Amino acid sequence: MAIRKIREMGDEVLTKTCKEVKEMTPRTLELIEDMFDTMYEAYGVGLAAPQVGVLKRIVVIDTTGEDPIVLINPRIVETSGEQTGSEGCLSVPGKHGIVTRPNYVKAVALNEDMEPIEVEGTELLARAICHELEHLDGHLYVEKVEGDLMDMEADDEEDEEAYDEK
Numbered sequence: 108m109a110i111r112k113i114r115e116m117g118d119e120v121l122t123k124t125c126k127e128v129k130e131m132t133p134r135t136l137e138l139i140e141d142m143f144d145t146m147y148e149a150y151g152v153g154l155a156a157p158q159v160g161v162l163k164r165i166v167v168i169d170t171t172g173e174d175p176i177v178l179i180n181p182r183i184v185e186t187s188g189e190q191t192g193s194e195g196c197l198s199v200p201g202k203h204g205i206v207t208r209p210n211y212v213k214a215v216a217l218n219e220d221m222e223p224i225e226v227e228g229t230e231l232l233a234r235a236i237c238h239e240l241e242h243l244d245g246h247l248y249v250e251k252v253e254g255d256l257m258d259m260e261a262d263d264e265e266d267e268e269a270y271d272e273k
């Protein structure tokens with residue numbers, strides 16, 4: 108188990124476009140394990156590789172604490188509906204803002220065995236998929252915030268509708 112340092116807004120690595128993963132290696136598997144460890148340690152529900160300083164198209168998501176998902180080279184292939192709600196990011200600590208996302212998302216990706224998978228989700232999972240995939244192209248949710256970026260209040264942690272990456 109290894110916890111990696113989470114890069115924060117202002118770090119150039121968060122603005123870069125990540126590279127596709129061509130083959131699974133012991134090093135990349137270790138990265139994925141470390142990403143889960145780092146995400147859970149931060150009480151997060153999603154983390155993208157550039158957030159730990161690695162420019163690879165890999166994200167990990169677990170919106171329930173019991174459904175870990177690894178998405179390698181992910182691509183959104185279908186969306187529908189709309190949801191407007193609070194969102195935050197482990198790379199933008201202590202802040203949140205209102206972002207509108209599709210309410211349903213279907214993505215295709217590879218799993219850690221480099222086998223094709225399809226993941227679909229609504230609400231929080233749909234939001235997580237959108238949020239995390241944007242990290243792979245160097246974008247942060249703050250670019251999409253409607254109104255002002257707000258300071259996190261203690262109450263927000265009890266708002267189950269909020270996606271604050273944690």
Ligand code: NI
Nearest residue numbers: 196197198272
């Ligand atoms: Ni994020």
